Amino acid sequence: MSVREPLRIRKALLAGVVALGLTGTGVAIAWSATDSPSPSPSESAPGKQDKKQDKAERPQHLHSESVVKKADGTFETHLSQQGTVEAVNETSVTVKSEDGFTQSYAVNAETKVIKFPAPAADGSPATGEDGKRLKPSEVTIAEIATGESVRVSGVKSGDSATADKIVEGAGTGPGLGLGKGMGKGLGKEARKGHGKGLEK
Known part of the structure; x- marks a missing residue:
């Protein structure tokens, strides 16, 4: 060519x-x-x-149990639950999930109790006089009443459980994962663990 x-x-x-x-x-x-x-x-x-x-169609995480291996080689069982307060006093809170699962948690000085402001009548986030959105605040267990919706994270030892954090109010809505803002900062330990559903 x-x-x-x-x-x-x-x-x-x-x-x-x-x-x-x-x-x-x-x-x-x-x-x-x-x-x-x-x-x-x-x-x-x-x-x-x-x-x-x-x-609304997203699955809701009602309760779970996971075992993590800590840095010192020991194991710890972490619990998380979303439900309604069945009973509460200065030293304990009992929560019942929608599927009927009930768990009691000990409450101590290390337990953080967070309360979200109630939303406005139209469902929008609550705002202050200056128009700014109100933030959740840390309160005492005395501010939590029966019938309120809560999310709880804690640690299980044998048959008993101790609450690390209790979140009440707007932070318990549908579609919110229990792991968001609920854990203890598991970091690398969480990747070594394994989870299983809590039995009724």
């Missing part, structure tokens, strides 16, 4: 493309390629209602 052969082929292809464009066929092809119906904004992006429905 001579050096001029590829040049002739290119010229022939270019001439064909120009001819195609001049006859209008190229315009028709381009028009048909771009004429496919594009999805409307409502079809391409879910609305607020869809997002609320998706959130």
Whole structure:
């Protein structure tokens, strides 16, 4: 093949493309390629209602138990639970999950009790007089009452459990994982552990 052969082929292809464009066929092809119906904004992006429905359909973590290996080589059983306060006093709290599982936790000076402000009447986050969103605050166990929704994380030893953290209020809504803000900062230890569901 001579050096001029590829040049002739290119010229022939270019001439064909120009001819195609001049006859209008190229315009028709381009028009048909771009004429496919594009999805409307409502079809391409879910609305607020869809997002609320998706959130409501997410699985809720009611209770769990996991065993972690600590840095010193010993093992520790961690509990987490979401439910309603069945009984509470200065030294203990009993929580019942929606599936009927009930667990009592000892409460001591190291137990952190966090309370979220009640939401506004329309369901939006509570705000102060300055319009800023109110933050959760640390309270005493005396601020927790029966019937309230809580999330609890704690440590199990034998048949007894001690609460590390109790979160009451807006932080207990559907779709929130128990692990978010609930653990003890397990770090590398958590990756060495294994979990299992709590038995009723």
